Amino acid sequence: MGVVALTVAGAGGITGLRLYPVAKPVDPITLTGNVGAGAYLARASGCIACHTNVEGGGPPLAGGTGFETPFGTVFAANLTTDPEFGIGDWAIEDFAKAVRQGLSPEDVPYYPVFTYAFYQDFSDQQIADLWAAFQTVAPVNEPVPVTDLAFPFSERDGLKVWRAAFLHAPRTTPVSGQSDSWNRGRELVEGATHCAACHTERNIAGGRKVDTGRMQGNDVLPGGSKAPAITSAALVSSGWDVDSLSYALETGITPTGDAFGGGMGEVVQMGTRFLTQEDRLAMATYLMDQSDE
Amino acid sequence: MKFKTLTFAATIAVLATTAVAHKGAKGMLLERMNGMLAMGKATKAIAPMMRGLEDYDADRTSDYAAILQTHSGDPMLALFPDGMNAAPSVAKDAIWTNWKEFSALAVQLETYATALDLAAQNGLGNAAPANSSMMGGDMTGMMGADMIGMMGGTGVDEKTLETLAGLSVNTLFVQSVQVCSACHTKFRAEE
Incomplete structure (x- = not known):
């Protein structure tokens, strides 16, 4: 009886979390991006370093790099313009939400191995620049291994609780008096x-x-x-x-x-x-x- | 006499440091670890000159290039026979499973070392960074030419010796150590 009650409560909790909204609205971004500035920011931000499987000799930004965490292995996504396995069918607003909020187009939280917490302050212009740069990446029609963590870490909606506790704003605000x-x-x-x-x-x-x-x-x-x-x-x-x-x-x-x-x-x-x-x-x-x- | 005493003292100091860093290593393992150590010490010593913090001396560049040549290319590869790996070595087994790339990096370092020697009289340039083309505004896409080179396996551009020998010494120095870093990134376990 107790097990049944716990299971029902657990299922109810997961359903509740699934419905709990964490996405902030993204206003339409109509700015024109600068490819060079975007590529520069992408390098600075580590997009290429993490999303290129250097060890496996994979193509640039095609993902597949495995990050072995205490919770299981998380694989970097394919960020090429491939519409099937990459981000080729995304809108710039989807991209902005992913980069600044760590959420998929369907509002599913990404695992925090993705360092979106540090990109929360990126301006619309920076997003437009990054987006323009990513449009120059050749599509790679290859899937990456599926991230497969053990329960409860497999429940991405549980990350909504994690975000509430551990997602901190970046300390990028300028300090007056400094150069x-x-x-x-x-x-x-x-x-x-x-x-x-x-x-x-x-x-x-x-x-x-x-x-x-x-x-x-x-x-x-x-x-x-x-x-x-x-x-x-x-x-x-x-x-x-x-x-x-x-x-x-x-x-x-x-x-x-x-x-x-x-x-x-x-x-x-x-x-x-x-x-x-x-x-x-x-x-x-x-x-x-x-x-x- | 004073010089000899100092040299002797320095040698003892180096040996003592080596003994601590490579405790337990013997034979070929010790030899290759000492080779890496020698290149690191030489790099540390010459870096201030390459950065323009000390007066330029072409002979020092040639001496440095000779140290790199001694410990790169075939001489380096000869110290990595198939699967010869044990503590305290920090070599990754990937060296032998990806020998083609490892050996390409070893040869590339030798090429840069040779170019450094040939270019010694060129002196220091205007600190032209090795990858200035990426930042020069001519980057037309995410995957600039350098990026393709980087994905090609060696981590740096493939260039001919003749082209390299025309570069400034500090540019070659930076490119040489970038080969070291590329190799450490893929083939050295972090302690």
């Missing part, structure tokens, strides 16, 4: 380049410990790798300064003469090495002086 470069760095580090996604410790539910673990490093990244602490103090004690950090974001060289591998190697190779010198310097300036903590 333009510092604020640009803050915009990139806390937003598009989503450094905190890897470099912040997570709780048992996979939520970032934004109060106690911010930029303190993470020893249990998907796939078993680690990300070191990148608070300003930690960076200083590891021998970094603005100059060497900016140079590392271009080249991958660390102050010890080593070259980045792992996730950071991918970040540089597919992302930050394509940024302007000014933007890399801005990121380094902010990271070495996260003084509003």
Whole structure:
């Protein structure tokens, strides 16, 4: 009897969650996008790095990269213009909702392996730019492996609860009194380049410990790798300064003469090495002086 | 005499560091780990000059290129016989399952090292980044030429030695270490 009651209650809860709305309305976006600006933002945001299965030799942005999390393996989506397996049949408003809200066109939440939390402040112009750039990607008519997590994580509607608890606004608001470069760095580090996604410790539910673990490093990244602490103090004690950090974001060289591998190697190779010198310097300036903590 | 003493002290220091970093490694395993260490130390030493923070010295560039040549290409590949892997090595088994790509990167590093030596007299350029074309406003789509190159397996553009030798030294240096990073990303386990 008790089991039946629990099952009914559970089923009722899931149905309730399914009906619970989380999507915010997206106003029509009629701005003209700039392909170059969009491609630049896409690189900065890691779209190419995560949605390209480099290990498997997959085509750019065709997805398929597997992220092994404690809850199961999540596979990156195909973001090419293929209408069947990619985003070729989406409208720009669908794209805006996916990027800024982490929701599918049908309002189904994406797993937070997708770092949409950091893109919530993207402007309509930035969305239009990204959209224009994605339209230049050749279609790849191939599905990606289906993300198959164990219950209850398989219930994406359960992510609505997760979002209520752990979806935080990005810290991209400019700080008065700081230089333009510092604020640009803050915009990139806390937003598009989503450094905190890897470099912040997570709780048992996979939520970032934004109060106690911010930029303190993470020893249990998907796939078993680690990300070191990148608070300003930690960076200083590891021998970094603005100059060497900016140079590392271009080249991958660390102050010890080593070259980045792992996730950071991918970040540089597919992302930050394509940024302007000014933007890399801005990121380094902010990271070495996260003084509003 | 003083110079000899300093050299001896430096050698001891290097050996001591090596011993700590590669504790337990023997034979060929130790040899290849030391090769990587040597390239890292040389890179650390020359990076300030390549960044324009120290006066340029063509001989230092040639010496650096020689170190890279010693430890890249065929000499490097000879130290990775099929499946020879054990702690404390951080080599991934993917090296042997994807030997074609690994060996291409090793050869590519050797090519860049050779080009560095040939270009030593070119000196430092205007810090032209290796990928400046992407940012020059001529990016007509998401998949610029560099991106296609990156997906081609080696992580950097395929260029002829002749073309490379015409580049500025700092550009070649950046491209060389980007090969190192591309290789570490795919074939080195992170500790």
